[in-house]
Structures are given as structure tokens and as C-alpha cells.
Amino acid sequence: GAVVSQHPSRVICKSGTSVKIECRSLDFQATTMFWYRQFPKQSLMLMATSNEGSKATYEQGVEKDKFLINHASLTLSTLTVTSAHPEDSSFYICSASGAGGSLINEQFFGPGTRLTVL
Amino acid sequence: GENVEQHPSTLSVQEGDSAVIKCTYSDSASNYFPWYKQELGKRPQLIIDIRSNVGEKKDQRIAVTLNKTAKHFSLHITETQPEDSAVYFCAASKNNQGGKLIFGQGTELSVKP
Numbered sequence: 001g002a003v004v005s006q007h008p009s010r011v012i013c014k015s016g017t018s019v020k021i022e023c024r025s026l027d028f029q030a031t032t033m034f035w036y037r038q039f040p041k042q043s044l045m046l047m048a049t050s051n052e053g054s055k056a057t058y059e060q061g062v063e064k065d066k067f068l069i070n071h072a073s074l075t076l077s078t079l080t081v082t083s084a085h086p087e088d089s090s091f092y093i094c095s096a097s098g099a100g101g102s103l104i105n106e107q108f109f110g111p112g113t114r115l116t117v118l
Numbered sequence: 119g120e121n122v123e124q125h126p127s128t129l130s131v132q133e134g135d136s137a138v139i140k141c142t143y144s145d146s147a148s149n150y151f152p153w154y155k156q157e158l159g160k161r162p163q164l165i166i167d168i169r170s171n172v173g174e175k176k177d178q179r180i181a182v183t184l185n186k187t188a189k190h191f192s193l194h195i196t197e198t199q200p201e202d203s204a205v206y207f208c209a210a211s212k213n214n215q216g217g218k219l220i221f222g223q224g225t226e227l228s229v230k231p
Contacts, residue, residue, distance in 0.1 A: 032217060043207060043221045044162065093161060097217045106152070107219060109161040 002028045004096050006110030013084055014118055021079045021113045023094030029074035031098030034107065035067070038091040050077050074098075084117045091115075120145040122210050124222025132230055137198050139225045141208035142190040148210040151184060151191050152219070155204045162207060166193070198229045 003026040013019050023033060032051050036044040048064075050056040050071035058064045068080040077096075081088055091114055095107040121144040131137050143151075149170035154162035168175045168182045168191065175182050179198075184191040195202055208222040 034218070043224050044219075046218065046220070049218055091159075095219075106164065106167070107217060109163075111161045112159075114159070 002026075002096070002108045004030075004094065004108045004110040006094055006113055008113060009111060010114045010116075012116045012118065015085050016083055018080055018082045019084055019115060021081075021092055021094075021115075023077045023079070023096070023110050025075045025096045025098075025108070028096075029098060030077075030096035031074065032096070033071055033077040034095045034097075035069060035077075035079050036093045036095070038093060038112075040091075044093060047079075081115065084115070086117045089115055089117045120148060120210060120212075120220045122208060122220050122222040124208050124225060126225060127223060128226045128228070130228045130230065131198050133198060133200060135198055137193075137195045137202070137227055137229075139193045139206055139208070139227075140190060141192070141210075141222045142188075143210040143220075144189070145210070145212065146186075146189060147212045150211045150217070151182070152209050152211075153180075153182060153193050154207045154209065156207060156224075157204050165206075195227075198227075200229050200231050203227055203229045 005024045007022045035047045038044050047062045048056045048058045050069050052071050052074050056069040071077040091112050093112040094110040097107045124141045152167035155165045156162045166180050166182050168184050179196045181194040206225045209219040211219045
């Protein structure tokens with residue numbers, strides 16, 4: 001299957017700082033990337049959908065000025081949590097689709113980033 | 119928008135028994151229904167999926183059934199093993215949304231030896 005990496009795997013930061021998370025598709029060109037947030041013992045909540053070269057589409061209730069998404073290439077998308085606060089502490093997971101062929105529609109997930117804001 | 123309901127939230131079975139998890143979806147245009155297994159602190163892993171032109175799909179001990187009329191789909195795990203213990207999520211999507219997945223709430227499955 002297709003491989004998606006995410007970096008960093010864990011990050012601890014002080015309140016008020018910004019944190020950037022990278023999501024890369026390693027062996028395919030991802031036409032679409034998705035960012036999810038998952039709180040403990042809860043489901044994955046879609047934050048936004050990004051297509052290469054265009055602005056991300058944010059889900060209702062997600063602040064686009066706080067969660068900046070850049071999808072500059074077909075293999076890289078970044079999520080920047082600006083002015084992070086303790087309530088932003090969560091598990092952030094990206095996924096990518098576009099592997100094509102029989103894998104159309106299938107999303108390949110990154111390993112996730114555990115963000116802790118002190 | 120699309121809503122996916124999943125039941126039960128927790129499920130405990132004895133090793134060797136079967137486990138069934140059910141999901142319902144609201145948008146009749148949904149046409150792709152994957153199931154994911156997630157272990158603590160790890161990424162969701164696709165275990166089986168089904169498309170709307172198929173009613174049932176099986177892969178060894180895992181099967182999924184889809185009832186488009188009733189808008190529900192189910193995951194069946196037979197001969198459960200302790201390593202099947204994890205959280206399972208159903209999801210639904212439709213092609214014209216670029217594959218956007220809407221997840222169910224999750225089921226924590228515990229298989230007791």
C-alpha cells in the first residue's frame with residue numbers, strides 16, 4: 001500500500017507558541033490530503049481538506065486562522081497550529097488520497113502527531 | 119451534512135466468539151464504507167472496505183455487509199483473538215467530496231482469553 005509519514009511524532013510546546021506538523025506521501029502523489037484531530041477516547045474529527053495548489057476547505061467550527069494548512073506540492077502538506085493553547089493538545093493525524101487505480105477513494109493515514117501544550 | 123452512527127461503543131467477547139459492530143449513515147449518496155482498526159496511540163489501519171455496488175465482502179475472519187436501502191453496514195469478526203482487541207471505526211464517504219471520510223464514534227473491542 002501507499003505510505004504516509006508525519007513529523008514530528010510528538011511535540012511539547014509552551015502556550016502561545018506555534019507548531020508546524022508535516023505530512024508527506026512517500027511513494028505516491030497525493031491529490032488530496034486531510035487533517036484530523038482526535039481527542040482521547042474519541043473519534044477522528046475532520047478539520048480540513050486540502051488540494052495541492054489551492055486553499056484548504058475547513059470543516060464547520062474549525063478556525064482557519066488558527067490552523068493554517070499549506071499543500072504546496074503533491075507530496076507535502078503542513079498544518080501549523082498558531083498561538084497554541086492547552087485546549088489544542090490532541091492527536092493530529094493526516095491522511096492522503098490519490099494513489100489511483102484500485103486504491104481510488106482509499107485514504108492512507110500518517111502515524112499521527114501528539115501535541116501537548118503546557 | 120453526513121452523519122455516521124456507530125454501536126456499540128464498547129464490546130467485550132470471549133476468545134473464539136464472534137463480534138458484530140453496526141453503523142448507520144444519513145446521506146444516501148455515500149458510496150464508500152471503510153472500516154479501520156486503531157490501537158492506542160497509533161494510526162487507523164484499514165481492515166476492510168465495501169462500495170455501494172456490493173452487498174457483502176469477506177476477507178478471512180472479517181466480513182462487512184451493506185444494506186443501502188436501510189443505510190446501514192456492519193462489521194463481523196469471527197473466531198476472535200486477543201490481538202483483535204482495539205478500537206474499530208466505521209466511516210462513509212462519497213466520490214464527489216473528494217473522498218472526505220465521516221467517521222463513526224468508534225467501538226472499543228475487548229477479546230478476553
